Amino acid sequence: MGGADAGAYVRVENVWKSYGAGTPVIKNLNLSVAKGEFLTLLGPSGSGKTTTLMMLAGFEQVSGGAIVLGGRDISSVPPYRRGIGVVFQSYALFPHMTVAENLAYPLTTRGLGRAEIRERVAAALQMIRMSDFASRYPAKLSGGQQQRVAVARAMIFRPGLILMDEPLGALDRQLREEMQREIKDLHDLTGATIVYVTHDQSEALSMSDRIAVFNKGRIEQIGSPQEVYRNPATPFVASFIGETNWLAGTVVSAGEGELKARLSSGEEVLCRSKDGLKAGDEVKIAVRPENIVFDRAPEPASCLKTKTLDLTYLGLCTRIRLARENAGELLAVVSQQVPGGYAKEAAEVWFSRDAAIPFAADAT
């Protein structure tokens, strides 16, 4: 969340944006992207991801603050002079040009020689495994093929920065996963800096070096996929990325590295500590479903008494819906057989202290 890092390749500094006279849709945004990094902007629809990307590309003006690329303030440089590659969700290939002509276009407009253009187009076609499609028109390509060409076209002039706005949003799941890997491979191969937008948390987790989690025009947290998943900074991040059980309670004692809480259902549980929380405070405690276990968790751990409501077998894992004694439901996700089976009526479930993340009850 802190200020932009002075040595970064891309810096967004105190940027805000409002459309016309409306209230700001981006509020005091600070962001830095290292050279070669794959940064993803993740957030729900309307949280300001596209607006941020469009300001980086130059298709939207900042209302305040600055965008710095390679040490140069580009806030008022027009898009075509920023030298940034852009890929949108809709493929946006030129329909009247063949695949090869589409790929050649950014090179032609930059005045490269014919031989060099031919060479680079051939290399790009090979990179996306579409050499046989050079003379096809976009209308004769599948969605996935069109998007491959769009990605290659954004990279072919070797821009230092490439922006992608939900480029795989229109593709079905299998193709999307294939293309995720392909974009990652292209990223590794070219060393380009990529800012990638998605509302799909699994896409963000699997592709990114770092994820910036957007909510209502602000960044709630920036960190590696592991950081945002394991150490969510806010309840919003805990809920938006992955699934979370919420337990309501009151802090009993706040000690070194540990916090003890009494749940509103009566049980005492152990959590990680959190700055600012003290005895008597109302809390909500996040516990991931995969951290709910059916045999005694490694110490220190807490126990809840539950009854199994139903099981959903999903192959890779089984989802178990549990009713807590006196209070609501709990979701557990297990990947292996539980000792004794889970179809039992009553079950004691456990979670370790480290798996329980407390927040102030009124935090959002």
Ligand SMILES: Nc1ncnc2c1ncn2[C@@H]1O[C@H](COP(=O)(O)OP(=O)(O)O)[C@@H](O)[C@H]1O
């Ligand atoms: N051209 C526009 N004019 C007015 N409001 C806009 C415009 N584009 C986006 N907005 C508003 O700005 C907010 C952020 O939108 P957007 O950046 O598209 O979010 P996201 O890409 O995360 O879905 C939304 O409230 C949206 O309605």
Ligand SMILES: [Mg+2]
């Ligand atoms: Mg968008």
